[in-house]
Amino acid sequence: MTRQTSLIEQVAAVARRSATGVLRQRALIIFPMLFPLILFAINGTSLSRVTELPGFPTHSYRAFLLAFPFVQGAMFVSISTGTSLARDVESGFLNRLALTPLRSEAMLFGQLGGAFVLGCVQAIVYLLVGLATGVTFVSGVGGVLVLLTLSLTISFAFASLGGLLALRLGTGEAIQGIFPLLFVTLFLSSATLPRNVIGTAWFREVATYNPVSYMVEGLRSLVIQGWNAQALELAFGLSLALAAVSLALARPAMRSRLART
Amino acid sequence: MPEPSIAIEVQELVREFRKGPRAVDGIDISVQTGEIYGFLGPNGAGKSTTVLVLTTLLPPTSGQASVGGYDIVRQSAQVRETIGAALQEAALDSILTGREHLMLQATLQGIPSRERKARAQELLERVGLTEAADRRVGGYSGGMKRRLDLALALIHRPRILFLDEPTTGLDPQSRAALWEEVSRLARDDGITVFLTTQYLEEADALADRIGIIDRGKIVAEGTPAQLKAEIGSPSVEVAPVDEQDTGTLAELLTRFGPPKRGARGSVTVQLPGGETELAEIVRLLDQHDVHVETLQLHQPSLDDVFLAKTGRKLEGAGAE
Numbered sequence: 395m396t397r398q399t400s401l402i403e404q405v406a407a408v409a410r411r412s413a414t415g416v417l418r419q420r421a422l423i424i425f426p427m428l429f430p431l432i433l434f435a436i437n438g439t440s441l442s443r444v445t446e447l448p449g450f451p452t453h454s455y456r457a458f459l460l461a462f463p464f465v466q467g468a469m470f471v472s473i474s475t476g477t478s479l480a481r482d483v484e485s486g487f488l489n490r491l492a493l494t495p496l497r498s499e500a501m502l503f504g505q506l507g508g509a510f511v512l513g514c515v516q517a518i519v520y521l522l523v524g525l526a527t528g529v530t531f532v533s534g535v536g537g538v539l540v541l542l543t544l545s546l547t548i549s550f551a552f553a554s555l556g557g558l559l560a561l562r563l564g565t566g567e568a569i570q571g572i573f574p575l576l577f578v579t580l581f582l583s584s585a586t587l588p589r590n591v592i593g594t595a596w597f598r599e600v601a602t603y604n605p606v607s608y609m610v611e612g613l614r615s616l617v618i619q620g621w622n623a624q625a626l627e628l629a630f631g632l633s634l635a636l637a638a639v640s641l642a643l644a645r646p647a648m649r650s651r652l653a654r655t
Numbered sequence: 656m657p658e659p660s661i662a663i664e665v666q667e668l669v670r671e672f673r674k675g676p677r678a679v680d681g682i683d684i685s686v687q688t689g690e691i692y693g694f695l696g697p698n699g700a701g702k703s704t705t706v707l708v709l710t711t712l713l714p715p716t717s718g719q720a721s722v723g724g725y726d727i728v729r730q731s732a733q734v735r736e737t738i739g740a741a742l743q744e745a746a747l748d749s750i751l752t753g754r755e756h757l758m759l760q761a762t763l764q765g766i767p768s769r770e771r772k773a774r775a776q777e778l779l780e781r782v783g784l785t786e787a788a789d790r791r792v793g794g795y796s797g798g799m800k801r802r803l804d805l806a807l808a809l810i811h812r813p814r815i816l817f818l819d820e821p822t823t824g825l826d827p828q829s830r831a832a833l834w835e836e837v838s839r840l841a842r843d844d845g846i847t848v849f850l851t852t853q854y855l856e857e858a859d860a861l862a863d864r865i866g867i868i869d870r871g872k873i874v875a876e877g878t879p880a881q882l883k884a885e886i887g888s889p890s891v892e893v894a895p896v897d898e899q900d901t902g903t904l905a906e907l908l909t910r911f912g913p914p915k916r917g918a919r920g921s922v923t924v925q926l927p928g929g930e931t932e933l934a935e936i937v938r939l940l941d942q943h944d945v946h947v948e949t950l951q952l953h954q955p956s957l958d959d960v961f962l963a964k965t966g967r968k969l970e971g972a973g974a975e
Binding site: 494 | 710711712732735736738740742743744746747748750751755759760762763764765791807
């Protein structure tokens with residue numbers, strides 16, 4: 395005898411599968427995590443003297459730069475989520491699920507389960523690396539908890555974007571192809587330099603309009619400033635907005651992928 | 656809802672793709688409950704498209720179809736509850752184990768949590784995957800994947816099962832095991848099976864009735880015996896020990912029909928009266944002291960049926 399499963403039960407089942415997939419593929423966790431750490435190590439050492447620039451908000455460039463791996467890691471989460479979903483489309487696994495009473499919302503949110511696991515692991519590792527390299531958190535223990543929450547929110551937002559791209563493009567290769575564009579948005583943000591210090595006018599202008607700048611600045615504020623409500627509101631707000639827009643656009647795309655007559 | 660006597664009813668079904676010919680071009684099918692219906696045709700004939708439409712994964716362009724008594728368009732959710740399907744590619748997650756696949760499918764199909772483990776175990780045993788149950792599917796052979804695919808299709812105890820080329824690419828042993836299980840499902844559990852295949856021997860061995868599809872149209876339908884009988888009688892090929900007896904042999908066999916001479920002095924003749932005429936041939940050869948090296952009875956095959964209906968051999972027809 396079968397019965398209709400609840401939305402929560404469906405989300406949990408899909409999320410368990412997604413999380414299992416991430417945890418069993420160590421390469422999926424280690425390499426995307428290492429790359430931001432390598433950049434953090436290189437830039438943190440080679441650019442340390444930029445703190446001497448007038449108007450630079452802190453004396454520790456590592457403390458300033460710590461937000462960088464968090465956001466870059468979140469971008470990797472988007473690729474991992476997108477690729478995994480695209481693989482389901484390509485392999486026909488989505489067709490298998492379409493033959494069950496699975497709701498499209500459950501598939502979409504459940505797929506983010508793996509992103510949550512990956513986001514958690516990355517955030518904790520980046521935090522520990524930051525602490526190990528002598529970064530102190532001006533906002534204290536409470537700030538660390540908020541930083542982890544914000545980091546997960548940003549990962550969730552980028553994972554939603556990855557899901558949308560997967561459903562729209564339908565192939566893992568296309569997702570991989572888009573990845574460099576995401577990176578460009580990070581390098582054209584205030585990730586490595588504060589906006590007030592960027593000398594090139596067009597770069598400063600782009601960084602000001604680039605939402606990624608505000609995600610980075612929200613995370614950074616907890617490390618070097620303490621409690622900056624405006625920075626946090628912008629970071630949480632923009633991340634949630636990115637997630638909301640991505641999921642809103644992904645929903646009809648998922649419905650069409652889970653097309654049933 | 657009481658089980659209808661007709662499990663699958665298709666009328667004038669058409670499926671067109673935007674840039675291509677009609678994949679399914681006005682087909683009519685009627686499958687009785689409990690029957691194994693073999694849907695035979697070469698690659699690209701329209702078999703898989705038909706399955707996708709009947710399993711509600713693809714809307715029809717026109718025509719009507721009901722599965723389990725439910726309309727595939729208006730009552731698609733009820734259709735999906737009624738059916739199980741193993742589609743052409745055994746779409747499995749290589750990272751998950753066989754048991755995890757079954758548990759996921761059981762949850763999504765709404766099997767109560769207290770029953771899921773037992774149901775998964777029952778199916779793993781049935782398809783012979785108990786030992787491999789907790790291994791990742793990425794390490795499974797093609798046959799094991801197909802068996803898991805079948806188990807997944809059966810998890811919610813469907814009344815109708817769609818199997819799209821379930822044995823393509825399998826070794827003979829795996830193929831035989833799957834045939835046995837499909838036969839058992841129809842025989843013991845009363846499940847209606849709609850099976851697509853490009854293998855003649857598979858359709859012949861498994862199906863109660865066969866529909867032959869080519870270029871989107873059904874070109875023949877009936878039981879294997881009916882289809883073979885439709886295109887003619889069996890033939891006998893006789894090869895004499897001494898090739899010099901070929902002339903006598905041909906003359907003797909003329910009374911059954913025009914003889915055709917073959918390699919190494921053999922002579923073939925159609926038997927309009929069926930295989931019962933074989934005894935008479937043997938008697939005749941004995942009376943005239945013609946010593947025979949081989950005597951072979953050839954029944955018409957489904958390939959002969961396909962050839963007669965389409966003018967092409969089934970093997971390689973899809974590549975055209």
